[in-house]
């Protein structure tokens with residue numbers, strides 16, 4: 104038996120993984136053309152044709168509509184901004200409750216607080232870590248107005264079930280598909296099934312523009328409201344001839360011409376980037392099958408995973424070793440980007456202390472808030488157990504892995520399992 108690197112043996116994974124760099128010469132040339140034009144942004148925050156942005160914003164939005172098969176794509180300067188615009192555009196009001204999973208990035212929930220509405224955290228299921236449908240139904244109250252379904256790690260939430268619960272209770276649905284551009288859910292792109300959805304274009308993501316985001320919807324009214332929130336809506340509605348002033352506090356969420364020129368080139372490469380990740384993940388899943396106590400990613404039938412990360416779960420009783428020991432041993436073997444657990448947003452200090460704005464507990468203590476919302480440990484037992492004890496993952500997104508790299512990772516897993524005595 105080979106000595107584990109953790110105990111001073113040789114590493115199984117020899118080299119350093121190459122960082123994943125999706126930006127190529129096409130993006131550089133496209134950015135240079137914009138620079139040469141001298142027009143780095145062409146938005147105007149008033150009722151004017153340029154309210155909708157310049158040539159590259161328009162071209163990128165039409166390319167996104169074409170790719171994702173939606174009538175409206177609205178670019179924004181981050182997906183955090185996109186989420187704020189989406190929640191405002193669906194008409195969320197102070198005191199409304201919006202259901203969100205605890206496994207997401209913090210911005211998904213703060214976008215709700217932004218409109219002085221209240222996040223209600225609802226547990227995930229343990230196969231693909233998205234909203235659990237039974238828990239979701241239990242968390243609906245007379246005050247619930249919307250659900251945010253998060254396509255965490257690159258796999259869609261169960262949108263048929265979520266849309267059916269939403270329609271039964273008259274709720275709107277937002278898809279946070281930040282981590283899942285290009286993932287398919289039963290023949291449609293993740294992000295396009297909800298009332299409104301979208302993707303992050305930050306530099307960690309499958310395709311990126313440094314920072315940025317794309318909001319997609321088939322609802323013209325939601326798209327128009329999102330465009331107003333993106334670009335100083337309060338100053339535009341009057342001249343635009345709109346009487347409706349709900350949620351018309353606008354911002355500068357505008358994405359620049361250079362970013363959009365880069366985005367146009369990136370979008371052309373999305374399918375290729377996704378299929379490269381899928382090939383790596385498929386090879387890993389095949390190579391790791393048979394390791395006792397290890398569960399590799401699950402997929403819903405007729406869905407694809409785009410592997411923002413490669414998530415795994417340990418059956419602690421079967422492996423008889425702590426997750427920390429296993430993660431340390433894998434890292435010592437030279438696997439980069441192994442991480443333990445994900446997050447539990449409801450346990451962040453802001454929710455524990457219920458203070459978002461000011462110092463006195465707003466908006467939980469506002470006159471619009473209808474009831475006390477619980478953020479105690481224990482409200483999302485599946486997410487908490489996965490985070491605290493059993494889930495770990497590989498940051499595939501950060502590396503450009505070839506077959507040989509993947510085979511070394513697989514060999515390292517088998518070595519750790521054998522060195523820790525987990526193979527029986």
Ligand SMILES: Cc1ncc(COP(=O)(O)O)c(C=O)c1O
Pocket residue numbers: 181182183184207208210211253279281282303304305315316
């Ligand atoms: C699930 C999720 N939602 C929202 C965001 C926020 O996106 P951005 O960084 O573009 O603002 C991220 C970013 O990592 C994310 O992963």
